[in-house]
Amino acid sequence: MADYIVDARAIHKHFGALHVLKGVDLSVAERELVFVIGPSGSGKSTLLRCLNRLEEPSSGSVVVDGIDMLDPRTDINHARQRIGMVFQSFNLYPHMTALGNVTLALRKVAGKSRAEADALGRAALERVGLADRANHTPGQLSGGQQQRVAIARSIALEPRVMLFDEPTSALDPELVGSVLEVMRSLRESGMTMIVVSHEMGFARNAADRVVFMDDGLIVEQGPPAAIFESPTQDRTRAFIGQIQRH
């Protein structure tokens, strides 16, 4: 167990009568990059959100960096600082500058002074190549830049794991590259990452493992080459065929 930085076991999630996750196990080693693919509605986002408890699993266990995320005694706000999350729709705070976005949690949760937070925030913006955009508001940034600020907002807290939920799906095609570039450099710095995305090219040359989900279950998983070229399950084959035709 100590080998895994994320260890989720037998996760079930019900939304009323809807059974969305039907017993998912997902263990991720330190420095591993796990790609999660699957049809829309298969439960990928819900699974990610169960890992930082934005969604309360109906049953199962989630341990991240040794912390039992579902234990009511766990200081969840403290634990969440170790788990960065990047959303499809960026979710930047529109009333703050890029630097304000990045430093908010540093000041409010990590307890940094404004000067410390600003220095860390600028360093994080530097890492995503946006040092010169610190004083711009989200409305003044392109989608790709906004998503990179969102990544900076997470990495400024020095998380142990980063969760990406379709980080490039809302972007114009020409802006996807800059975001993937940042993700690649994060990977090279040794960040553990769980990525829900259909960027197959990125998966092929960056992922250690690809997990295929369908209907609330992990159907098949393995190295990218195995999953993409020689899937063993019909459902995986059908899905891979579909997205490659696009």
Next chain:
Amino acid sequence: MLFRTAGVPPAHDHERARRPRSAAMSAWDRFTETFFNGKVMLKYLPDILSGVVVTIELALLIVVSGLLAGLVLALLRSLAVRPINWLIIFVVDLFRSLPPLVIIVLIYFGGPAADISPSGFVSTWLSLALVLMAFSEEIFWAGITSVHKGQWEAARSTGLSFGQALLAVVLPQALRLTVPPLTNRTIAITKGTALGTVVAVTEILGEASSAMSNSYNPSPLMMGAAAYLVLFLPVVVAARWIETRFAWKR
């Protein structure tokens, strides 16, 4: 009767008969003498001014306490505790449906039955503050719920507590959306200070109407109207400025 100018008291009829050639002129004179009588105005100016002071005091108290109470209720409501929310919704709907005048009268005349005797001033303040609280709670609440769910999620995922997310991320965005409807509603309810006359509050309208009955002349009422304009026109203009200033820029 047919020749009589509307609004001119009949007592002046014989004067008009004596000066037939300047009929138009004297109708104007009589109009100004009736509605803008300098002597009457000068005499009652101090009364009107003291009414202005009372109206300003009342208005400020209503705006500050009403908006504050409305905001507190909206924040409480966002905690999503069922019984508390039912209570809030009940109170808000109650004060949004009762006419303000009815609330003022209930508090003023009903208070003594409960062993408290609120003054007219306190009754009016309390009533209008409760009405503003009710309307502003709904507006604040609509603002809070209109902020995209992703804003909460981003904030919470970086470790902000519910309260921190609410105050630092959601509320500032909600307030921007609420400024235009809030200023309109605040102005409308604050003008209701005139209802205080019914419970003997000596605000502008109260002073003006008692001056009018003492002088048998409507000039004080004109002064009262002017006082309302001087007080509220800048507020309305400021509200318009705030509306454009706070228009959502994304």
